[in-house]
Amino acid sequence: MAHTRYIFSMGELHRKDNSIAFKNEGKTFYLPIEETRELYCFNEVSFNTKFLDFISKAGITMHIFNYGGGYSGTFYPKEYLINGDLTVKQSLCFVEHRIKIAKNIVSAIAKNIHEVLYHYYRHDKKELKEYLDWLKNKAPDLLEKAAAIEQILFVEGQIWSRFYDSFKRFLPEDFLINKRVKRPPDNPMNALISFGNTMLYTKTISAIYHTHLNQSVSFLHSPREGRFSLCLDLCEAFKPIIVFKTIFDLVGRKKLQVSKHFDKSLNYALLNESGKKIFIEEFGNRLNETFLHPKLNRKVSYGHCLKLDGYKLIKFILEGKEFVPFLLKDKI
Numbered sequence: 001m002a003h004t005r006y007i008f009s010m011g012e013l014h015r016k017d018n019s020i021a022f023k024n025e026g027k028t029f030y031l032p033i034e035e036t037r038e039l040y041c042f043n044e045v046s047f048n049t050k051f052l053d054f055i056s057k058a059g060i061t062m063h064i065f066n067y068g069g070g071y072s073g074t075f076y077p078k079e080y081l082i083n084g085d086l087t088v089k090q091s092l093c094f095v096e097h098r099i100k101i102a103k104n105i106v107s108a109i110a111k112n113i114h115e116v117l118y119h120y121y122r123h124d125k126k127e128l129k130e131y132l133d134w135l136k137n138k139a140p141d142l143l144e145k146a147a148a149i150e151q152i153l154f155v156e157g158q159i160w161s162r163f164y165d166s167f168k169r170f171l172p173e174d175f176l177i178n179k180r181v182k183r184p185p186d187n188p189m190n191a192l193i194s195f196g197n198t199m200l201y202t203k204t205i206s207a208i209y210h211t212h213l214n215q216s217v218s219f220l221h222s223p224r225e226g227r228f229s230l231c232l233d234l235c236e237a238f239k240p241i242i243v244f245k246t247i248f249d250l251v252g253r254k255k256l257q258v259s260k261h262f263d264k265s266l267n268y269a270l271l272n273e274s275g276k277k278i279f280i281e282e283f284g285n286r287l288n289e290t291f292l293h294p295k296l297n298r299k300v301s302y303g304h305c306l307k308l309d310g311y312k313l314i315k316f317i318l319e320g321k322e323f324v325p326f327l328l329k330d331k332i
Contacts, residue, residue, distance in 0.1 A: 004038040005031055006280060008273055013039075013047040015054040033058050038206055041065065042276060061209060063202040069191075069271055071198040074205055074228070083212040086317065090217045093317045099152070101219040101233075101316070101323055103143055106156045108237035108325035110139045113163050115328040116240045116248075120170045131166045135159070152220070163240075174258045175251050185269045188258050189247075192279070195271055196243035197235075199283055204231040204238075207306035212314060234309050237325035242302055246283045255282070291331050 007013075011024035020031040020039075039055070039062040055062060056077040064072045093101075114135040121128045139159055146152045167189070168176055177189045185191040205228050208215055218229035220236065250256040261275030262268040271279060287303035300308070305326050316323035326332065 003035055004040065005036055006040045006042065007045060008042050008277065010044045013045055014051050036060055038063065061206045069195050069276065071201065074202060076209065081210065081212045082214060086212050086314065087214045089317050090214055094217055094219060098149065098219050102149060102152045103146065104323055105220045105233055105236050105325055106143055106152055106159065107140065108327060109156065110135050110159050112237055112240040112328045113159065116244060117166060125170045127169045128166060131162055134162060171251060188262050188268050191262065191269050191271055192247050195279060196247060196283065197239065200235045200238060200243050201231055203287065203303065204235040204306050208234065208310050210307060211310040213310055234306065238306065241328050242286050246279065246286050250279065250282055294332055
């Protein structure tokens with residue numbers, strides 16, 4: 001079984017026989033190449049082109065983060081499944097069906113946020129009713145009336161804004177936010193959201209790599225936003241389910257605390273190494289959590305559903321079968 005490997009220390013990566021070797025402070029640790037799927041580097045790590053060629057041939061993606069925990073980039077192996085015919089049809093689908101697909105993505109965001117908040121509503125947080133009602137009734141109406149991509153993005157912005165506002169109803173004061181600030185984050189909750197979203201982006205990049213989709217042709221997000229713009233689309237519906245459920249569980253159980261797990265020198269707007277490790281462990285647990293898929297009739301993980309959504313998009317492109325992103329309520 002292939003694993004994700006996380007590197008938090010400074011050191012050097014190189015090839016040793018048929019293994020990945022990581023040298024740190026005079027010690028060398030070995031990772032079998034066949035048991036490695038992804039590498040995450042959260043500290044200053046050196047490597048050479050021979051090493052990159054080695055992991056490329058093994059189909060391993062390597063995600064690199066800077067000191068502040070910000071995403072620097074991904075080393076992406078040569079695409080082995082890319083299909084010219086599908087890319088042409090994917091591009092044609094962008095021209096003919098962008099609005100429809102974008103609306104379905106935003107609709108899934110609202111439905112999954114509703115499901116996440118409803119969990120707290122059922123546990124005596126009745127003040128969440130106004131948010132639940134808006135998500136169930138007003139958001140679909142606004143989305144239906146949206147005729148251009150800018151209007152759809154505006155509705156999406158309203159959905160996220162109301163979601164962030166709802167935090168004051170069930171989270172401790174230390175983790176409240178006045179507004180969403182990304183670059184750089186300006187408080188603990190913004191730091192958690194940015195780090196969690198980036199982790200999900202990179203997981204989605206790796207998932208799409210193992211499909212025939214072209215990463216650069218997206219629908220809700222502009223294809224001009226970056227080489228991996230499709231991953232921004234496909235991960236949106238999963239943010240409430242994976243990123244925010246991870247955050248809420250860690251904060252609710254006090255496994256993450258501002259005084260212990262955030263950098264004081266940066267106004268607590270950055271997770272320290274201990275905080276990152278705790279978050280990554282819980283994030284991984286959430287990705288690996290399984291459930292019985294109602295259509296496949298077998299257990300699948302939330303992480304695997306990222307790739308399944310890619311397959312659903314391919315079905316729409318090739319067969320016209322409606323693309324509906326993963327919905328937590330239906331588990332499909």
